[in-house]
Amino acid sequence: VQLVESGGGLVQPGGSLRLSCAASGFTVSSYDMSWYRQAPGKERDLVARITWIGGSTNYADSVKGRFTISRDNGKNTVSLQMNSLKPEDTAVYYCYARRVIAYWGQGTQVTVSS
Numbered sequence: 001v002q003l004v005e006s007g008g009g010l011v012q013p014g015g016s017l018r019l020s021c022a023a024s025g026f027t028v029s030s031y032d033m034s035w036y037r038q039a040p041g042k043e044r045d046l047v048a049r050i051t052w053i054g055g056s057t058n059y060a061d062s063v064k065g066r067f068t069i070s071r072d073n074g075k076n077t078v079s080l081q082m083n084s085l086k087p088e089d090t091a092v093y094y095c096y097a098r099r100v101i102a103y104w105g106q107g108t109q110v111t112v113s114s
Helices: none
Strands: 002-006 009-011 017-024 032-038 044-050 057-059 067-072 077-082 091-098 102-104 108-112
Touching: 002 091, 002 102, 017 032, 017 091, 017 108, 032 067, 032 077, 044 067, 044 077, 057 067
Parallel strands: 009 108
Antiparallel strands: 002 017, 017 077, 032 044, 032 091, 044 057, 067 077, 091 102, 091 108
């Protein structure tokens, strides 16, 4: 089982990035899939989640209206579209899968700076 994130990088404030999480060893449509982030010296916090039943989504208040989580069952991936990025969005972003068992990806760095 593996989760591999990609798409991180350096972006200016107001810019956009799209993170992708590729899963292997299980199907993302059968798991609750989430993105978390961890800034230096801070706890790892939930950013967005999409449920395996019904595909319901929920977001942290700080990203509502700017970030969108989505799932591509055919590609077995989960993505996070991030728009209107702010310096406070700077963090390592982790993909997380959970049903009975939970899995973490290795993380991808997102830096928002001018």
